[in-house]
Amino acid sequence: xxxxxxxxxxxxxxxxxxxxxxxxxxxxxxxxxxxxxxxxxxxxxxxxxxxxxxxxxxxxxxxxxxxxxxxxxxxxxxxxxxxxxxxxxxxxxxxxxxxxxxxxxxxxxxxxxxxxxxxxxxxxxxxxxxxxxxxxxxxxx
Amino acid sequence: xxxxxxxxxxxxxxxxxxxxxxxxxxxxxxxxxxxxxxxxxxxxxxxxxxxxxxxxxxxxxxxxxxxxxxxxxxxxxxxxxxxxxxxxxxxxxxxxxxxxxxxxxxxxxxxxxxxxxxxxxxxxxxxxxxxxxxxxxxxxxxxxxxxxxxxxxxxxxxxxxxxxxxxxxxxxxxxxxxxxxxxxxxxxxxxxxxxxxxxxxxxxxxxxxxxxxxxxxxxxxxxxxxxxxxxxxxxxxxxxxxxxxxxxxxxxxxxxxxxxxxxxxxxxxxxxxxxxxxxxxxxxxxxxxxxxxxxxxxxxxxxxxxxxxxxxxxxxxxxxxxxxxxxxxxxxxxxxxxxxxxxxxxxxxxxxxxxxxxxxxxxxxxxxxxxxxxxxxxxxxxxxxxxxxxxxxxxxxxxxxx
Numbered sequence: 001x002x003x004x005x006x007x008x009x010x011x012x013x014x015x016x017x018x019x020x021x022x023x024x025x026x027x028x029x030x031x032x033x034x035x036x037x038x039x040x041x042x043x044x045x046x047x048x049x050x051x052x053x054x055x056x057x058x059x060x061x062x063x064x065x066x067x068x069x070x071x072x073x074x075x076x077x078x079x080x081x082x083x084x085x086x087x088x089x090x091x092x093x094x095x096x097x098x099x100x101x102x103x104x105x106x107x108x109x110x111x112x113x114x115x116x117x118x119x120x121x122x123x124x125x126x127x128x129x130x131x132x133x134x135x136x137x138x139x140x141x
Numbered sequence: 142x143x144x145x146x147x148x149x150x151x152x153x154x155x156x157x158x159x160x161x162x163x164x165x166x167x168x169x170x171x172x173x174x175x176x177x178x179x180x181x182x183x184x185x186x187x188x189x190x191x192x193x194x195x196x197x198x199x200x201x202x203x204x205x206x207x208x209x210x211x212x213x214x215x216x217x218x219x220x221x222x223x224x225x226x227x228x229x230x231x232x233x234x235x236x237x238x239x240x241x242x243x244x245x246x247x248x249x250x251x252x253x254x255x256x257x258x259x260x261x262x263x264x265x266x267x268x269x270x271x272x273x274x275x276x277x278x279x280x281x282x283x284x285x286x287x288x289x290x291x292x293x294x295x296x297x298x299x300x301x302x303x304x305x306x307x308x309x310x311x312x313x314x315x316x317x318x319x320x321x322x323x324x325x326x327x328x329x330x331x332x333x334x335x336x337x338x339x340x341x342x343x344x345x346x347x348x349x350x351x352x353x354x355x356x357x358x359x360x361x362x363x364x365x366x367x368x369x370x371x372x373x374x375x376x377x378x379x380x381x382x383x384x385x386x387x388x389x390x391x392x393x394x395x396x397x398x399x400x401x402x403x404x405x406x407x408x409x410x411x412x413x414x415x416x417x418x419x420x421x422x423x424x425x426x427x428x429x430x431x432x433x434x435x436x437x438x439x440x441x442x443x444x445x446x447x448x449x450x451x452x453x454x455x456x457x458x459x460x461x462x463x464x465x466x467x468x469x470x471x472x473x474x475x476x477x478x479x480x481x482x483x484x485x486x487x488x489x490x491x492x493x494x495x496x497x498x499x500x501x502x503x504x505x506x507x508x509x510x511x512x513x514x515x516x517x518x519x520x521x522x523x524x525x526x527x528x529x530x531x532x533x534x535x536x537x538x539x540x541x542x543x
């Protein structure tokens with residue numbers, strides 16, 4: 001919890017904490033601030049990017065990143081909500097973290113999210129696929 | 142000067158395709174190696190050859206049904222995925238499980254690590270033309286599968302995990318037999334560890350090959366033996382010790398060179414540590430009585446993260462629930478999803494003959510990596526796909542656009 005406190009204090013108004021429990025911190029971040037928050041998590045706190053999850057909700061398309069602090073076992077999960085469902089776009093963290101390349105390509109392919117600044121914005125799974133997959137994970141319910 | 146410049150430009154670059162169906166790869170995957178003479182200068186990976194659908198199917202199944210589903214993501218990690226999934230569901234409501242179930246989960250998880258690492262050791266031996274290692278490793282893997290049969294009734298897909306505990310108890314009468322197999326395994330593993338240390342062929346073939354530096358392992362967010370062989374600390378069993386991992390004594394194996402040899406060493410030493418853990422679990426299971434399952438009636442609405450240190454590294458499951466008996470979002474990230482991109486760093490600049498063992502070095506699991514895809518039409522209705530037609534269309538598309 002002490003680690004969370006330091007992180008929350010450091011990030012201040014840039015983050016809005018949603019769920020705070022043992023070893024898990026979920027918080028919302030604006031797209032303009034995501035790079036600064038990720039820079040702090042990855043470069044200052046030495047967290048590892050585990051993966052990211054995109055979800056479609058009534059409010060918009062969410063991209064939830066999962067950062068693991070392997071020294072404490074804590075998970076930090078910044079969430080960016082894109083309200084424009086037709087053209088969801090956000091800043092790519094791949095220029096900062098090479099390990100984010102595949103997961104951002106996957107989210108772009110399945111959810112139609114445009115990652116601004118992604119160095120290799122090509123589909124991950126359907127690069128040579130004869131069918132147009134048309135963001136297959138959208139509008140499921 | 143002009144001639145020199147022209148000569149520099151006329152390099153002998155060729156493309157070598159590996160896959161999608163290749164003796165090196167147990168599953169379908171496609172690697173395109175760009176070689177200059179004998180040296181690999183670039184590598185491109187094309188995934189998507191195994192269309193699955195686990196994330197989507199899971200969102201239509203009940204929690205218990207999904208456990209059986211995620212068990213089938215991977216034949217080797219058929220404990221790691223369901224274990225990470227139940228951890229995620231238990232994370233939502235902070236569900237505690239009985240002590241006996243904690244030891245059983247740990248025992249089954251560690252046996253999986255032993256048989257998975259032995260599988261890799263055998264394959265690595267086979268890939269470098271050292272078939273004695275292959276035959277030995279796979280011979281000693283067989284008794285581990287027998288242990289699974291004794292414990293769960295199955296050699297694979299054990300059906301052990303439940304939200305709130307495990308589905309089957311370990312019969313106390315079987316513990317002496319399980320211990321006897323572990324006794325044999327320890328001797329054989331010590332022998333293999335000695336071989337790795339002494340054998341000049343293995344050493345000359347693996348030392349300095351396919352080096353993944355510590356910086357690259359961190360940048361690519363590699364996990365498991367792939368990162369630990371590069372000197373990066375990180376093991377879910379130590380970082381977030383759920384189940385019985387905070388009750389057993391074991392060491393986290395870390396080496397620093399990052400080459401295939403170190404990955405070999407890490408895996409063999411991890412087998413010995415896993416045997417140590419299994420012994421402690423079996424001893425405790427002799428003493429501890431009580432339930433092995435808490436009957437969990439419902440999972441409340443929320444978000445949960447579950448993870449487990451699979452043989453290849455951290456398996457990650459994220460679930461979002463709405464208070465019903467199924468997940469509304471299920472994200473699965475297998476360790477190979479993070480480890481395969483490290484080929485960009487470890488394969489460049491090495492001879493083509495070493496590329497194959499380097500590719501195999503991370504113990505890639507493609508069926509884990511390609512866990513979900515779904516095709517719908519423009520009206521978002523599911524398409525019924527003729528897989529044969531799809532496969533032929535893809536070949537035609539590639540042939541025309543090559």
